[in-house]
Amino acid sequence: MFAKFARTGVLIAAIGVAGCNDSSMKDFAPEANKPLPDKILADMQAKGMVRTSSVMARIFKEEGKLEIWKAKTNGRYEMVASYEICKWSGKLGPKYTEGDRQAPEGFYTVRPSQMNPRSNYHLSFNIGFPNAYDRANGRTGQNLMVHGACSSSGCYSMTDAQIEQIYAFGRDAFQGGQTEFQIQAFPFRMTAANMARYRNDPNYEFWKMLKVGYDNFEITKVPPKVDVCEKRYVFNQVAPEGTTFDPTGPCPATTQPDSLKTAFANYEKSYDAAFNSAVNSSSVAPKPTIAxxxxxxxxxxxxxxxxxxxxxxxxxxxxxxxxxxxxxxxxxRIDSPAGRKMAALDAAKEAKRKAEEQRLAAIEAAKAAKEQAKAQALAEKEAAKQAAQQQVVTAGVEPAQPAQETQQAADADQGTVSKLKKKLLGMFGG
Structure with a gap:
């Protein structure tokens, strides 16, 4: 049923298979031409895939996995390779704004022009952030990639050996006629147990929306057709002829094949039972998420x-x-031209601060010395004043000594006169 549905092209309209000439392919990736390992090619052949068949990728942050899925001859996809993500930055949850260091979550599209064989990170491809959903919701950022070099600031980084294989999967699919491939980026595998773990998270409503696309792929094993209206994702919806999906406008009336609706309803019924069971059971604690x-x-x-x-x-x-x-x-601070310039400015500012500190210290020292000299002068003046006062006091006491001696001398003289007088009187009969 689903293989036939996939062949109609309804579900894979987002994949957009078309021709791509040799000239453009040579211009596209002249240096990224390492073939896939023989083991992978043998596994693909055993699963009914050809080297150039269509490809898609799924990313799971919490599990740290990047999966490659390829189309088989019946139109359905099967996983052909899984890689441990070397590094991704931020927390679980979507990317909101430029500089938040969040690796994106959502449904993205990669075209040949987004592949970079001369990347500073060995090899890379831009995942297409922001997409229509991100732009409709005011989310910003640029240059979000899957790349090598195992270094990330908002990207999904792999080892160089891993990115060579992942890059080759995309390159070969483009050579086979696929014009764009889908990347599905999730916070975790969207099982009932995991959704129950994060049911109280502020990002839960966003994740429930992503889960609809996740479930569509789980049911059909075909990349879902992705559109955006009313600022939300919609999956595998067919709009009436002549109408389009406006990311910020109202969703048009849409239809779905009855077979898909029935399969989805049965899937959700089973999921609901598993979710309710998981809510009441113990589980692993949630990982940090962006608030x-x-x-x-x-x-x-x-x-x-x-x-x-x-x-x-x-x-x-x-x-x-x-x-x-x-x-x-x-x-x-980062070691960069901006960092070194800022360090020099900070050093100059610090030197200026220290010089001003020394200048103020010198002023205070001079002021203190002046105050000390003034205090010393006052002390000397006071000492001189006290010395003068002491001399005055001394001058008032010392004259008493000569006065006493004078009186004694006077008394002596008087005695002498008296004696002489008595003598004269005696001589002349007085």
């Missing part, structure tokens, strides 16, 4: 300051469940 645009804005501001070369906490800030923000105490 919406508020945390994204805080991290984005950190990224901007870091890019300007400022000294910032080594790790991005993180928002806690109570709304508080945690930052690491270790500070540093």
């Amino acid at each position: 919406g645009i508020k945390e994204a804005s805080i991290v984005s501001d950190w990224s901007k300051r870091r890019a300007r070369g400022e000294r910032v906490p080594i790790d991005p800030p993180s928002m806690n469940s109570d709304g508080s923000v945690t930052e690491t105490t270790r500070m540093g």
Whole structure:
């Protein structure tokens, strides 16, 4: 049933198979031409695939996996390779704004022009962020890639050996006529158990929307047709002829094949039972997730300051469940032209600060010396004054000594006169 449906092209309209001439392919990837390993080619052949058949990728953050799926001759897809993601940045949850260091989640499209054989990260391809959904919801960012070099600031980074194979899958599919392939990026495998674990997360409603596309692929094993209307994803919906999906406008009346609707309803019924069971059972604790645009804005501001070369906490800030923000105490700046320029400006500013500090210290020292000299002069003046006063006191006491001697001398003289007088009187009969 689904193989026939897939061959009608309804579900794979988003894949867009068309021709691609040799000249454009040579221009597209002249250096990224390593063939896939013989073992992978043998596995593909055993599964009914050809080297150049259509391809798609699925990414699961929490599990750290990137899967490659290829179309078989019956039109349905089967996984042909799985890789451990070497590094991805941020937390579980979508990318909100430029600089939030979040690896995107959603449904993205890769075309030949997005492949880069001369990447600074060995090989790379841009996943197509922002897509129609992201733009409709005001989400910003650029240059979000799957690449080598195992280094990430918002991308999905692989080892060089891994990206050579992943790149080859896309290259071969383009050579076979596929004009674009789909990347489905999820926070985790969207099982009932995992959805139950994250049922209280602020990103849960977004993840429920992604799960519809996830379920469509699980049911059909064909990449879903993806559209956006009313600022949300819609999957495998067929609009009436002459109408289109407006990402920010109302969704048109759509239809789905009855076989798909029935299969989806049965799938959801089984899922609901598993979800309810998982809610009441113990499970692994949820991993950290981004707390919406508020945390994204805080991290984005950190990224901007870091890019300007400022000294910032080594790790991005993180928002806690109570709304508080945690930052690491270790500070540093990136080694870049901006960082070195900022370091020089900071050094000059610090030197100026120290010089001003020394100038003020010298002024204070001179002021203190002047005050000390003034105090010393006052002390000397006071000492001189006290010395003068002491001399005056001394001058008032010392004359008493000569006066007493004078009186004694006078008394002596008087005695002498008396004696002489008595003598004369005696001589002349007085």
